[in-house]
Amino acid sequence: MAADAGLHGRLPPHFTTPGSSSFSEFLGHAAPDLLPSHRELPGGVIDVPHGTTIVAVVHASGVIMAGDRRATIGNLIAQRDIEKVFLADDYSVVGIAGTAGLAVEMVRLFQVELEHYEKMEGHVLSLDGKANRLSAMIRGNLSMAMQGLAVVPLFAGFDLDGGLGRIFGYDITGGRYEEHSFHSVGSGSTFARSALKKRYRNGVSEAEAVKLTVDALYDAADDDSATGGPDLTRGIWPVVMSVTDAGARRLPEDEVGAVVATVVGERMTNPGG
């Protein structure tokens, strides 16, 4: 078994190699079959769930990231309440659009990667360091992306050195692009970004930024069938994460629900926002 932790005696060499604090590097030696990038794919196209729109907005005291709740397989809705935005660690969040199964696996690996580094080194990676690690993981997925199993993340966090919220966008080759005010990925991102472009102002407050993201997701769902709008009958709202100098947290359902109610109320009289 590849992931044999050496129960029959000595510590296996990968476990005691000094100098490496990367979990995925260790996994590549100890259990390569667990790494998403080490898999060989048969040819052909398969229908699997896809996650869609993620938005992020920088505000005066940090950054907000939000994602809709829909996953689709072709023209079908695969899941109504999928979660695509996650806490990466205490000061960063990651949202993923694309092949849902791979995306969730990649987020899990990324979370362990950050915590592993912190435990091994005794201090937390810089925000740029975290963004670069994510780059490397996306690059490792390139061959799967070429077969239609692309994963495109959006990463945001609070930079404790610079004292500000920052957003990083990616392409499928692992290219990393810092965005200074707002960004969106996924099938509805064109509409979400246009909405943000018209409404965003420098120095918005945290509460205004939350409303901006919910508004942008509403606009994305309005025009993109793969993006889910707020589900008023079931009470399913977007996942909204906030990162400030106090850390990263998920906004409670009732707080997001109140913002959704305001947005929907406004659209009753002015559907275009």
Place this chain on the structure above:
Amino acid sequence: MTQPFYVSPEQLMKDKSDYARKGIARGRSVLTLAYDDGILFVGENPSNALHKISEIYDRIAFAAVGKYNEFENLRAAGVRYADLRGYQYARRDVTSRGLANWYAQALGTHFVESGKPYEVELVVAEVGEKQADDQLYRLTYDGSVAEEHAFVVMGGNSEPIGTYVKEHHDPTVSLEVALQLGVHALSRSPDGTSRTLAADDLEAAVLDRTRPRRAFARLLGPRLERLLGQESSST
């Protein structure tokens, strides 16, 4: 042709044990004490960077005495073991019992097969939802593993410290009381005199069962001084 001298297995093991024990006794002691909300680790360690006490996983911590490079290597292996297990299965499937067994196998095999044994003694601790679920394992250089309750004293001048802690420690006390008892025990010299250990001389950390996911936290700076009752006037 010269024949090597015959050495009996008993003598060989005894020599290795003596060697390891001497190495471990040279360092300073580290104490592990249960308190009402978790498990406290405290040791004399003037360095802020070279730790004897570390986080392994959500509810699991590691404390060691002996040769730094050796236990640091074991600590790193433990973090890798735990993160691999947690990634492969689920976070709650990583247990201190599994880790202690893994360490015991590794230490035991090394002790028998290698010329020089590890000069280390370890504690693997885990906090549960309530105190009855807490687990404490002590591992020695030869791979022996023992489950302990309420407290463990390792390294340095451990016997008199152990006697003192055994007489005075109560696992239901608060963190503050447990810490002060621990520091008092560490500051006693074999000849009966006592030194003063300030916050700067100590390394202390807790596994706090009331913390949401990662129970491990270091006690640093002002918080440590406050708990020790040594608050400086400037803070």
